[in-house]
Amino acid sequence: MADHSSHHHNTEPGVIAEPQTKAIWKTFIILSVLTAFEFLIAFTLHAGFLKTSIFVLMTIVKAFYIVGEFMHLKHEVKSLIWAIILPCIFVVWLLLALLMEGGFIFVAR
Amino acid sequence: MAATATTEAPVFDKKTWMGGVEPMKVSYGKLMMWFFLISDTFTFSALLVTYGLIRFSFQAYDPAIHGEFHFSNLYWPIPEKVYEAVPFLHGIELPLVFVGIMTFILIFSSVTMVLAVEAGHRMDKAAVEKYMLWTILGGLTFLGSQAWEWAHFIHGTDEGTVIREIVNGQWVERTIFGANLTENQYGPPAFADLFFFITGFHGTHVLSGVVLNILIFYRTAFGLYQRRGHYEMVEKVGLYWHFVDLVWVFVFTFFYLV
Numbered sequence: 001m002a003d004h005s006s007h008h009h010n011t012e013p014g015v016i017a018e019p020q021t022k023a024i025w026k027t028f029i030i031l032s033v034l035t036a037f038e039f040l041i042a043f044t045l046h047a048g049f050l051k052t053s054i055f056v057l058m059t060i061v062k063a064f065y066i067v068g069e070f071m072h073l074k075h076e077v078k079s080l081i082w083a084i085i086l087p088c089i090f091v092v093w094l095l096l097a098l099l100m101e102g103g104f105i106f107v108a109r
Numbered sequence: 110m111a112a113t114a115t116t117e118a119p120v121f122d123k124k125t126w127m128g129g130v131e132p133m134k135v136s137y138g139k140l141m142m143w144f145f146l147i148s149d150t151f152t153f154s155a156l157l158v159t160y161g162l163i164r165f166s167f168q169a170y171d172p173a174i175h176g177e178f179h180f181s182n183l184y185w186p187i188p189e190k191v192y193e194a195v196p197f198l199h200g201i202e203l204p205l206v207f208v209g210i211m212t213f214i215l216i217f218s219s220v221t222m223v224l225a226v227e228a229g230h231r232m233d234k235a236a237v238e239k240y241m242l243w244t245i246l247g248g249l250t251f252l253g254s255q256a257w258e259w260a261h262f263i264h265g266t267d268e269g270t271v272i273r274e275i276v277n278g279q280w281v282e283r284t285i286f287g288a289n290l291t292e293n294q295y296g297p298p299a300f301a302d303l304f305f306f307i308t309g310f311h312g313t314h315v316l317s318g319v320v321l322n323i324l325i326f327y328r329t330a331f332g333l334y335q336r337r338g339h340y341e342m343v344e345k346v347g348l349y350w351h352f353v354d355l356v357w358v359f360v361f362t363f364f365y366l367v
Binding site for chain 2: 016017019020021024025027028031032035038039042043047051052055056058059062063066067069070071076077079080083084087088091094095098099100101102103105106109
């Protein structure tokens with residue numbers, strides 16, 4: 001028999017345990033507040049470096065809560081966490097490199 | 110298994126995988142789902158990085174040069190000026206309201222998905238069914254909203270945009286409505302192309318997610334996972350569904366807000 005160690009069977013057969021949903025709703029409230037805050041920023045700040053930085057920061061925080069809590073990555077072993085995060089850091093590098101490249105194309109034409 | 114107690118207990122070297130234990134302490138299926146999601150991350154990143162590159166290579170809107178904002182193919186449009194329509198409220202300018210509603214629908218369907226996973230841990234078949242249905246409903250609502258958004262984008266505004274172009278060596282003025290892959294009333298054609306590619310690719314993911322969710326609901330309702338003794342399939346498809354929500358968070362920021 002395969003050992004399903006990742007499942008916590010805390011119940012006897014036939015008995016259904018009480019739901020543990022506090023952390024889920026807390027994450028939902030955080031995500032909603034951050035999205036509402038993004039809307040506020042969208043209509044109160046003028047376009048510029050500060051506005052873009054706030055949006056990027058909010059997005060990273062939201063991604064942290066979705067991946068960490070909803071996808072449960074925060075509670076996995078370290079090697080899995082790094083196996084996911086490391087490739088994404090290289091994507092950020094690619095993004096920054098090609099944004100600069102785009103700026104050069106604009107200057108060149 | 111107790112009969113083999115006379116054999117020596119296997120010695121596990123912690124550094125190498127000898128079989129029998131799960132690498133990274135997750136099951137095969139979940140690990141493969143994570144690796145698939147990483148590869149899918151690269152695909153979406155490629156699309157968003159392309160958006161960034163093309164946007165930076167175009168003229169940005171500058172009030173000092175271009176005056177008051179109007180749609181023009183000379184500069185990249187401001188997203189909130191493009192996405193300002195809401196169903197049933199024709200002619201009223203409500204920037205980003207509809208896309209905000211779509212964002213909340215998707216976040217909420219992610220919540221009902223994680224509630225289904227939690228119910229699966231407790232072997233609560235009825236609760237898994239209930240939350241899977243809510244998740245499917247959220248996904249379908251999102252798809253419907255996106256279909257409306259696309260229809261509006263393709264159809265265009267009532268006024269359209271007048272563009273000047275050279276036809277047979279003569280400057281000709283022409284009004285264009287909406288956008289397709291070669292023409293775009295809101296800005297450079299590349300803006301519309303990227304809109305169709307990025308939101309379309311995401312929408313295809315939502316569609317496949319809804320199909321998978323319906324399959325999981327069906328198999329839950331027929332008691333397959335109850336008989337199997339665990340609801341890990343709900344978790345695996347849940348990972349995919351959260352990923353789709355995660356991608357939307359990035360699309361929302363980099364396509365609609367920035």
